[in-house]
Amino acid sequence: GVAQTSTTLDVAIVGGGLAGLYAIHRLRGLGFEVRAFEAGSGIGGTWFWNKYPGARCDIESLEYSYSFSDDLQQDWNWPERYATQGQILDYINHVADRFDLRGHVQLNTRIVAASFDKAANQWRLTTEAGETIAARFCVMATGNLSTPRVPDFKGIESFEGRWYHSGMWPAEGVDFSGQRVGVVGTGSSGIQMIPLIAQDAEHLTVFQRTANFSLPAQNGPMDPERERAFKSDYRRRRDEARQTGFGVSGYPVPTQSAIAVSDEERRRNYERLWQQGGSIGFLTCYTDFLVNEDANRTAAEFVREKIRTIVKDPKIAALLTPDDHPIGSKRLCLDTGYYETYNRPNVSLVDVRAAPIVEITPKGVRTTEREYELDAIAFATGFDAMTGALREIDIRGADGERLAEKWAGGPLTYLGIMVAGFPNMFVVTGPGSPGVKSQMIHSIEQHIDWVADLLKSASDRQVRRIDADPGAEENWVAHVNEVADGTLYPRANSWYVGANIPGKPRVFMPYVGGVSTYRRICDDVAADDYRGLSLT
Numbered sequence: 001g002v003a004q005t006s007t008t009l010d011v012a013i014v015g016g017g018l019a020g021l022y023a024i025h026r027l028r029g030l031g032f033e034v035r036a037f038e039a040g041s042g043i044g045g046t047w048f049w050n051k052y053p054g055a056r057c058d059i060e061s062l063e064y065s066y067s068f069s070d071d072l073q074q075d076w077n078w079p080e081r082y083a084t085q086g087q088i089l090d091y092i093n094h095v096a097d098r099f100d101l102r103g104h105v106q107l108n109t110r111i112v113a114a115s116f117d118k119a120a121n122q123w124r125l126t127t128e129a130g131e132t133i134a135a136r137f138c139v140m141a142t143g144n145l146s147t148p149r150v151p152d153f154k155g156i157e158s159f160e161g162r163w164y165h166s167g168m169w170p171a172e173g174v175d176f177s178g179q180r181v182g183v184v185g186t187g188s189s190g191i192q193m194i195p196l197i198a199q200d201a202e203h204l205t206v207f208q209r210t211a212n213f214s215l216p217a218q219n220g221p222m223d224p225e226r227e228r229a230f231k232s233d234y235r236r237r238r239d240e241a242r243q244t245g246f247g248v249s250g251y252p253v254p255t256q257s258a259i260a261v262s263d264e265e266r267r268r269n270y271e272r273l274w275q276q277g278g279s280i281g282f283l284t285c286y287t288d289f290l291v292n293e294d295a296n297r298t299a300a301e302f303v304r305e306k307i308r309t310i311v312k313d314p315k316i317a318a319l320l321t322p323d324d325h326p327i328g329s330k331r332l333c334l335d336t337g338y339y340e341t342y343n344r345p346n347v348s349l350v351d352v353r354a355a356p357i358v359e360i361t362p363k364g365v366r367t368t369e370r371e372y373e374l375d376a377i378a379f380a381t382g383f384d385a386m387t388g389a390l391r392e393i394d395i396r397g398a399d400g401e402r403l404a405e406k407w408a409g410g411p412l413t414y415l416g417i418m419v420a421g422f423p424n425m426f427v428v429t430g431p432g433s434p435g436v437k438s439q440m441i442h443s444i445e446q447h448i449d450w451v452a453d454l455l456k457s458a459s460d461r462q463v464r465r466i467d468a469d470p471g472a473e474e475n476w477v478a479h480v481n482e483v484a485d486g487t488l489y490p491r492a493n494s495w496y497v498g499a500n501i502p503g504k505p506r507v508f509m510p511y512v513g514g515v516s517t518y519r520r521i522c523d524d525v526a527a528d529d530y531r532g533l534s535l536t
């Protein structure tokens with residue numbers, strides 16, 4: 001068997017992605033003894049696992065990067081407007097070396113259990129190999145889209161070809177040339193991989209359940225002029241990002257209703273945003289874009305017309321045209337040549353809403369209508385988002401309560417960071433935080449800075465135990481719901497509500513009040529001697 005080793009830390013960090021690495025950096029800077037535990041054989045989290053063709057960030061890289069070091073952001077050169085998975089992974093590895101973080105990450109180590117020992121005021125973590133770690137505090141930097149989900153299709157084990165999932169793609173890549181490939185799923189991951197697989201495969205069959213809105217990324221090599229302008233103004237741009245809803249600079253907070261302007265002006269604006277590329281421009285173009293159905297419909301109709309213009313076969317165009325949810329209420333996808341791909345002779349689209357997949361056969365995929373013979377299947381079917389990674393760990397609080405049970409009806413948190421009954425544990429960009437509705441690294445830095453200040457203050461005051469008050473948690477969850485209910489977000493069957501996981505309680509999980517409001521609330525809580533927390 002495995003030798004039982006035991007380690008005692010100030011802070012155990014679960015996860016070695018962008019959040020875990022920044023937590024190491026900040027907490028070490030305060031003198032804490034820390035270690036991060038990473039299941040993968042390399043650092044990088046999301047950007048380590050999602051190696052599928054076309055994987056790239058949908059936020060511009062000058063924004064989607066750490067802001068904590070001006071030298072870093074000045075030195076680093078992003079080769080494209082939107083970085084690829086590989087470019088982001090290079091950046092993460094550079095950061096790990098530059099700030100001496102790598103030695104504090106234990107790779108190939110999956111944490112399977114964590115329980116709070118209230119007599120010792122310590123977390124006890126257990127790895128899959130049976131190692132135990134004791135730590136005063138625990139930071140769950142486990143990611144939001146880190147538990148891949150392949151639907152439990154009957155017969156999948158009988159498939160004679162190879163199958164893959166976007167979130168656990170083989171490190172060496174996959175050569176689809178000459179193959180008949182099926183892609184299941186048309187969320188962000190499917191929409192990114194479909195154009196590239198179509199170029200390689202002999203034939204690509206896309207199995208679509210729900211059509212999605214996608215906007216052109218208008219990606220390209222980094223414009224040197226833009227990079228120069230950005231870098232000469234980086235600090236101000238980061239400050240500006242803090243004053244916005246999504247944590248991205250360059251998009252002023254809207255002041256005008258979409259309904260208040262003429263059709264012509266609105267169309268001109270949408271056309272400009274389409275040409276400019278990216279999703280944030282659309283999401284922030286009018287005050288009521290995500291609040292008022294009539295306002296939202298103007299943009300949805302604009303994109304639907306674009307789809308009908310790009311896709312030559314009107315039947316295919318109709319299938320690709322979303323009509324079940326307000327635009328932006330699901331994660332708005334960005335693409336490079338997605339709709340155009342359906343004009344290729346080697347690509348076909350199958351509507352699996354009309355005729356659902358019933359099973360995987362040895363030869364391919366069978367729907368209620370017919371069998372499709374395939375050599376390979378790529379599942380872009382998403383993740384057990386936001387709560388999956390934490391539910392997979394057997395987390396037990398001060399009184400032995402299981403987190404999975406506490407969250408059976410939906411996640412409960414205070415500020416998205418702490419959970420009542422689970423002292424000294426901090427979640428990064430979890431449910432109830434604006435994380436997934438923001439430039440993620442922005443929120444990671446904000447959360448970890450806030451937690452670092454709290455731990456510093458607690459240590460200075462000899463505090464051994466930090467608890468979230470149940471009442472504060474209840475109020476926060478009510479606030480998160482109230483804000484969401486004032487928007488169109490809950491109207492979509494998205495991973496924001498857990499809709500892609502059968503049986504998952506339908507609860508809108510992210511905080512959509514915007515990062516500036518959220519930051520103000522967190523700062524007020526801290527200034528008010530950590531209102532809602534008990535420090536003992």
Ligand code: NA7
Nearest residue numbers: 145151185186187188189190209210331380381382495500
């Ligand atoms: P998503 O956005 O959850 O998309 C998953 C897709 O897979 C979506 O089109 C689903 O259709 C489809 N799906 C899921 N299960 C099935 C079954 N059983 N049959 C057919 N189709 C299915 O995941 P992504 O990986 O694309 O993106 C996740 C996030 O990563 C993204 O938002 C970015 O923030 C980065 P549905 O819509 O449920 O009908």
